[in-house]
Amino acid sequence: MDKVIKMDNIYKNYKLGQVNVEALKGINLEVEKGEFISIMGPSGSGKSTLLNLIGCLDKPTKGLYELDGNRVEKLNDYQLSEIRNNFLGFVFQSFNLLSSLNAIKNVEIPLIYRGIRKKVRKELCKEALEVVGLGDRMHHLPNQLSGGQQQRVAIARAIVGKPAVILADEPTGALDSKTGNDIMDIFQKLNKENNMTIVQVTHEEDIAKIGNRIIRLIDGYIQ
Amino acid sequence: MKEYEGSKSSLVRLYFTAKMALNGLTSNLLRTFLTVLGILIGVASVVSLMGIGEGARRTVVEQFESLGKNVVIVKSNQPALNFEPEEYIELLDRVDGLEYATSIVNTETNIRWRRSRGEIEILGVNEQYPIIRDHELIDGNFFSSLHVKQRSPVAILGYNVAVSLLNGRSPVGQSMTIDGISYRIIGVLARKGNGKGEGIDNKVIIPYTSAMKIDGNRTVSEIWGKSDSPENAALSIVQLGRIYKRQLGIYDKDTDTGGEDGNEGGGEEPGIPIEEPIKEVGTAKPQPQSQNNPIFDNSDDLITVTSLNQLVKEADNANRVMTLLLGGIAAVSLLVGGLGIMNIMLVAVSERTSEIGVRRALGAKKYDLLIQFMLEALYVSIIGCIIGIAVGIYVINLFNRNGLDAVVSLQAVKISTVVALTSGLLFGVYPAYMASNLPPVEALNRK
Ligand SMILES: Nc1ncnc2c1ncn2[C@@H]1O[C@H](COP(=O)(O)OP(=O)(O)O)[C@@H](O)[C@H]1O
Numbered sequence: 001m002d003k004v005i006k007m008d009n010i011y012k013n014y015k016l017g018q019v020n021v022e023a024l025k026g027i028n029l030e031v032e033k034g035e036f037i038s039i040m041g042p043s044g045s046g047k048s049t050l051l052n053l054i055g056c057l058d059k060p061t062k063g064l065y066e067l068d069g070n071r072v073e074k075l076n077d078y079q080l081s082e083i084r085n086n087f088l089g090f091v092f093q094s095f096n097l098l099s100s101l102n103a104i105k106n107v108e109i110p111l112i113y114r115g116i117r118k119k120v121r122k123e124l125c126k127e128a129l130e131v132v133g134l135g136d137r138m139h140h141l142p143n144q145l146s147g148g149q150q151q152r153v154a155i156a157r158a159i160v161g162k163p164a165v166i167l168a169d170e171p172t173g174a175l176d177s178k179t180g181n182d183i184m185d186i187f188q189k190l191n192k193e194n195n196m197t198i199v200q201v202t203h204e205e206d207i208a209k210i211g212n213r214i215i216r217l218i219d220g221y222i223q
Numbered sequence: 224m225k226e227y228e229g230s231k232s233s234l235v236r237l238y239f240t241a242k243m244a245l246n247g248l249t250s251n252l253l254r255t256f257l258t259v260l261g262i263l264i265g266v267a268s269v270v271s272l273m274g275i276g277e278g279a280r281r282t283v284v285e286q287f288e289s290l291g292k293n294v295v296i297v298k299s300n301q302p303a304l305n306f307e308p309e310e311y312i313e314l315l316d317r318v319d320g321l322e323y324a325t326s327i328v329n330t331e332t333n334i335r336w337r338r339s340r341g342e343i344e345i346l347g348v349n350e351q352y353p354i355i356r357d358h359e360l361i362d363g364n365f366f367s368s369l370h371v372k373q374r375s376p377v378a379i380l381g382y383n384v385a386v387s388l389l390n391g392r393s394p395v396g397q398s399m400t401i402d403g404i405s406y407r408i409i410g411v412l413a414r415k416g417n418g419k420g421e422g423i424d425n426k427v428i429i430p431y432t433s434a435m436k437i438d439g440n441r442t443v444s445e446i447w448g449k450s451d452s453p454e455n456a457a458l459s460i461v462q463l464g465r466i467y468k469r470q471l472g473i474y475d476k477d478t479d480t481g482g483e484d485g486n487e488g489g490g491e492e493p494g495i496p497i498e499e500p501i502k503e504v505g506t507a508k509p510q511p512q513s514q515n516n517p518i519f520d521n522s523d524d525l526i527t528v529t530s531l532n533q534l535v536k537e538a539d540n541a542n543r544v545m546t547l548l549l550g551g552i553a554a555v556s557l558l559v560g561g562l563g564i565m566n567i568m569l570v571a572v573s574e575r576t577s578e579i580g581v582r583r584a585l586g587a588k589k590y591d592l593l594i595q596f597m598l599e600a601l602y603v604s605i606i607g608c609i610i611g612i613a614v615g616i617y618v619i620n621l622f623n624r625n626g627l628d629a630v631v632s633l634q635a636v637k638i639s640t641v642v643a644l645t646s647g648l649l650f651g652v653y654p655a656y657m658a659s660n661l662p663p664v665e666a667l668n669r670k
């Protein structure tokens with residue numbers, strides 16, 4: 001099986017004035033294509049830090065990280081942007097939709113930064129919105145949608161460019177449990193039917209169990 | 224790195240980025256309006272202030288031009304150095320660039336018209352005067368060379384004089400008494416306008432030979448000439464300067480060796496021996512101060528040789544400096560407007576930090592954000608510039624309607640456009656750079 005993510009002895013330190021915070025202390029992690037992984041752990045254990053490193057939004061202080069066969073520490077900002085745009089899809093706890101754009105325009109963004117023309121874009125966006133069950137809300141602004149609906153738009157935005165990996169930091173954290181379960185149904189479908197690799201952070205056991213592997217972080221270590 | 228395929232069109236991105244920049248502006252209209260106002264006021268002041276300066280400049284130029292084009296003036300500043308009445312004929316012969324010339328006699332005397340008496344300014348000239356001053360007649364004819372030669376008692380009336388005497392009816396053929404002698408009125412000059420043509424509208428023009436009888440001098444203190452081009456006017460001044468310097472016994476450094484100066488007199492006729500003075504200058508000895516002035520363009524000089532072209536240029540330059548100064552002051556306010564843009568853009572960047580993070584996560588490159596925020600700043604200056612020019616033009620119209628001469632100068636429009644756009648770019652760069660260089664994770668996490 002293909003290894004999409006390979007981390008070898010990854011460290012991440014934050015300097016807060018004179019204090020050095022070690023957020024990750026030697027992480028070894030391999031994720032294969034098509035896996036659905038849940039990262040769990042108490043608050044402050046480094047879950048978000050790890051996910052941001054995986055997502056190339058930040059660079060490790062030390063260690064080797066290979067994503068899709070690329071040595072990430074050797075890539076420049078331009079190349080990292082390309083990887084994020086083509087290979088990764090992000091879902092955030094607080095949805096992070098652009099408030100001035102309607103649903104379909106939010107979904108379009110990754111395709112625009114990829115330089116895809118309007119006609120193709122519209123097709124892909126419709127398709128993605130239908131996958132998350134929002135085909136009828138395309139022209140609503142974020143503030144005209146419920147939390148669950150906003151998160152669906154965010155998921156549509158994450159999958160519209162057909163990335164290999166979806167990274168989600170507490171995607172159900174801001175939702176009630178029923179809506180959360182709906183979101184998990186979508187994740188499961190994407191994982192099973194589209195063979196998308198999913199790495200999510202959560203602190204809820206039921207949500208974590210939906211994936212096929214749980215990684216427990218405590219104080220910067222994998223347990 | 225692996226290449227990711229996809230129909231890469233940078234135009235798609237640029238179009239989107241341009242639209243997002245516009246979105247940024249419309250998201251807070253009041254703030255955008257205030258920022259635009261800063262630029263707008265700057266541009267409007269540059270356009271209107273420079274318009275006033277330019278208007279003043281044109282007025283001065285028009286005043287000078289009302290005296291005639293390519294006019295050359297030779298003026299004696301000491302009675303002892305005055306010119307022979309027919310000296311202008313010699314000058315026409317000796318100075319290549321000179322096409323026309325006349326002696327000028329300015330005097331004042333009493334006149335009688337029917338029952339009324341009064342004082343009036345008299346201008347004595349020869350028959351070439353209308354050509355020299357580019358002055359037309361609206362009635363009758365100008366006097367002829369024969370009139371001049373015979374000291375005929377003929378008079379031409381300035382426009383205002385004619386109007387005040389007969390209230391619009393033609394005075395041609397009537398006579399008036401000037402200094403006790405009866406003159407026949409044979410023509411009326413066209414109107415030059417207030418402050419133009421040295422007040423010619425209020426004068427009576429007669430042959431200089433007749434005028435000399437009135438003022439009682441045997442010599443004249445002023446000669447006016449005319450060339451057919453600015454180049455020839457300049458040439459005439461050089462030659463006239465040389466002639467009168469030699470006459471006064473003043474020599475340039477390179478010509479004071481006397482005999483071998485034929486090389487610098489290229490324009491002079493070969494038949495005339497140039498080292499020979501045209502005329503002896505009676506008792507007057509040259510004063511030392513003149514020797515430092517190669518061209519006699521100073522009122523301290525014994526004889527002044529100058530051209531209206533020169534005077535126009537000097538006055539014009541002074542006004543141009545004035546105009547630029549006004550523009551410069553206004554441009555400073557434009558820069559202040561630019562600082563306003565920077566201020567607002569920095570606020571915009573910090574307000575939209577998490578948006579910047581989201582865009583970066585979705586694949587925006589640094590320069591996508593750089594361009595987005597630069598464009599946002601540029602839009603403000605473009606809008607401010609366009610409205611500012613419109614307001615400036617409106618203000619200039621207001622000035623004109625209230626009797627202040629102002630014109631829309633292309634230079635002002637150009638300067639304000641360049642300064643506004645440059646300040647938009649300049650002050651937009653820093654905030655845009657800040658936006659594009661935020662680390663993605665930090666941008667995302669900042670609330
Ligand atoms: N930008 C940062 N600067 C300083 N310290 C940070 C930063 N981000 C995270 N940390 C610290 O790193 C540790 C892990 O944080 P995080 O990954 O957000 O934990 P989790 O997501 O598991 O709650 C915490 O101690 C946190 O305070």
Ligand SMILES: [Mg+2]
Binds near residue numbers: 047048049
């Ligand atoms: Mg977290």
